[in-house]
Amino acid sequence: xxxxxxxxxxxxxxxxxxxxxxxxxEEVLVAPGGPGMTDVAEVLAVDPLDGAAxxxxxxxxxxxxxxxxxxxxxxxxxxxxxxxxxxDCFGPSAxxxxxxxxKAFAKEVMAAAGVPTAMAHVCTDLDQVAAALDAxxxxxxxxxxxxxxGKGVVVTDDRDxxxxxxxxxxxxxxxxxxxxxxxxxxxxLDGPEVSLFVLCDGTDVVPLVxxxxxxxxxxxxxGPNTGGMGAYSPLxxxxxxxxxxxxGRVARPVVAEMARRGTxxxxxxxxxxxLTSRGVRVxxxxxxxxxxxxxxxxxxxxxxxxxxxxxxxxxxxxxxDPLVWxxxxxxxxxxxxxxxxxxxxxxxxxxxxxxxxxxxxxxxLHAGTAAREDGELVTAGGRVLSLVGVGPDAHEARETAxxxxxxxxxxxxxxxxxxxAAVAGEGA
Numbered sequence: 001x002x003x004x005x006x007x008x009x010x011x012x013x014x015x016x017x018x019x020x021x022x023x024x025x026e027e028v029l030v031a032p033g034g035p036g037m038t039d040v041a042e043v044l045a046v047d048p049l050d051g052a053a054x055x056x057x058x059x060x061x062x063x064x065x066x067x068x069x070x071x072x073x074x075x076x077x078x079x080x081x082x083x084x085x086x087x088d089c090f091g092p093s094a095x096x097x098x099x100x101x102x103k104a105f106a107k108e109v110m111a112a113a114g115v116p117t118a119m120a121h122v123c124t125d126l127d128q129v130a131a132a133l134d135a136x137x138x139x140x141x142x143x144x145x146x147x148x149x150g151k152g153v154v155v156t157d158d159r160d161x162x163x164x165x166x167x168x169x170x171x172x173x174x175x176x177x178x179x180x181x182x183x184x185x186x187x188x189l190d191g192p193e194v195s196l197f198v199l200c201d202g203t204d205v206v207p208l209v210x211x212x213x214x215x216x217x218x219x220x221x222x223g224p225n226t227g228g229m230g231a232y233s234p235l236x237x238x239x240x241x242x243x244x245x246x247x248g249r250v251a252r253p254v255v256a257e258m259a260r261r262g263t264x265x266x267x268x269x270x271x272x273x274x275l276t277s278r279g280v281r282v283x284x285x286x287x288x289x290x291x292x293x294x295x296x297x298x299x300x301x302x303x304x305x306x307x308x309x310x311x312x313x314x315x316x317x318x319x320x321d322p323l324v325w326x327x328x329x330x331x332x333x334x335x336x337x338x339x340x341x342x343x344x345x346x347x348x349x350x351x352x353x354x355x356x357x358x359x360x361x362x363x364x365l366h367a368g369t370a371a372r373e374d375g376e377l378v379t380a381g382g383r384v385l386s387l388v389g390v391g392p393d394a395h396e397a398r399e400t401a402x403x404x405x406x407x408x409x410x411x412x413x414x415x416x417x418x419x420x421a422a423v424a425g426e427g428a
Contacts, residue, residue: 003063003067003306004029004030004061004071005029005067006067011252014365015305017365022306048070050066051079054082064087066087075098075100079091080093090310093111099254101146103367104182104184115282117282118187121135121184124170124181142152145423146186183357194210194274195212196209196271197294199268199312201313205269207243207325209234212235214230225341228293228334231331232420233293237421242275250280251269258304269286294330295386295388296388298333301381307320326390328390333388334386335413344400348413349377351409356404356407361390362403363404364385364388365385366385368383369385394424397420398419398420
C-alpha cells in the first residue's frame with residue numbers, strides 16, 4: 001500500500017513515522033511536508049488546500065490511501081476531491097468537517113444528538129456578546145465560530161479582554177483573516193481536560209487511547225493559549241469506563257446525527273472533554289488528529305496503522321480486530337520559536353538535532369522548520385519541534401523527552417518544564 005499524508009506539521013510527521021512502521025505500507029509520501037521529514041517519507045510539493053492538485057498527485061503516484069492531516073484542507077473539501085478521483089481517503093467531507101469549521105454548527109449537532117456540553121450563546125454582534133458574558137459570569141470563554149489558526153479561543157476573568165477578543169474575531173484581526181460570522185460565548189467548564197480520538201467510518205466507531213495536552217504557553221498553566229505545548233498518555237487518573245462513556249454519550253450519537261443529516265462522518269472525531277463536577281462535557285470537536293496528542297498516542301499503538309485508517313476510509317471498521325496498545329508511556333514536549341504565539345520569529349538556526357535523535361527512546365518530529373541553502377535548518381513557524389519520549393512509565397518517558405529537548409539549541413526557544421510532571425510523580 002502506498003500512502004500520501006497531506007500536511008506539514010509534527011502531527012503529519014508522527015503519522016508518517018507510524019505508517020512507515022507498517023509492513024503493509026510500501027511507501028509513504030508527505031506533501032507539502034518539510035525538510036525534517038525526508039528520513040521517513042518522500043516529500044513532495046503541493047498546495048494542501050487545492051483538492052484538485054492533491055487528487056492529481058495521488059493519482060499520478062498510484063496512491064492507495066490519502067490521509068489528510070490539517071483541518072483547513074478538510075474544511076476546504078480536499079477529501080471530497082480525492083474520493084471523487086477514486087482514491088481512498090481518510091478524512092471527512094467538507095460538509096462533515098463543519099463540526100470543526102463552525103463551533104455554532106457543532107453546538108447545533110450536539111444539541112440534536114443529546115451530547116453533554118457547555119451552555120452557549122452564538123453571538124453576531126458585541127451587544128450580544130456583552131449580554132452573554134454577563135449571563136454566564138467569569139471565567140469568560142469566547143470562541144471564534146470558525147477556524148482561527150489556534151488563536152480563536154480566550155478564557156479569561158477579564159471582561160474587557162473577552163470583549164476585545166470577540167471584537168477581534170468579528171472584525172477579522174484575531175487570526176489575520178476575514179471577520180467571523182459569529183462568536184460563541186460559553187459557560188466555563190471546570191475540571192481536568194482529556195483528549196480522545198475516535199475513528200469513524202460513517203457508521204461505526206473505534207476509540208484510540210486518551211491523552212492530555214497542555215494549552216498554556218508557560219509552566220503552571222500560565223500565559224496565553226497555544227496550539228499545545230506538550231502532552232502525555234496514558235492517563236492513570238482517568239475514571240474507569242471513561243472511554244466507553246464517551247463512545248456512548250458523545251461519539252456514537254454524533255455519528256448517528258451526522259448520518260441522519262445526510263452528511264456521514266468518516267475520519268477522526270477528536271473529542272476535547274472536560275471532566276467536570278457534573279460529569280463529562282464536550283469542550284470542542286476537531287475533525288482530524290490533534291497536535292500534540294497524536295505524537296503520544298501513535299507511538300503506543302501496536303496495531304499497524306495503515307490497515308486501520310484504510311478500514312475507516314472504506315467503511316469497514318466493524319471488521320477490525322480490537323486495537324493493541326503498548327502498556328508503556330509516551331510524553332511529548334513542544335519547542336516553540338521566540339515570540340510564539342503572538343509573533344513567532346523566523347530564521348533562527350535549530351541545532352543539535354542529530355544529538356536529540358540519538359537519545360534512546362526519543363523521536364524528533366518537525367513542524368516549523370525550513371532548510372537554508374547551506375543545509376542548516378531554521379525556524380519557519382511557531383511550534384518548531386516536538387520532542388517525544390517513550391518508556392515503561394511516565395517518569396522514564398518524561399526523562400527521555402526532556403533529554404532530547406536539552407540536546408537542541410534554539411535562540412529564544414520556548415518550552416515548558418512541567419509537562420507530565422504530576423503523573424510522573426514530580427510535583428507540578
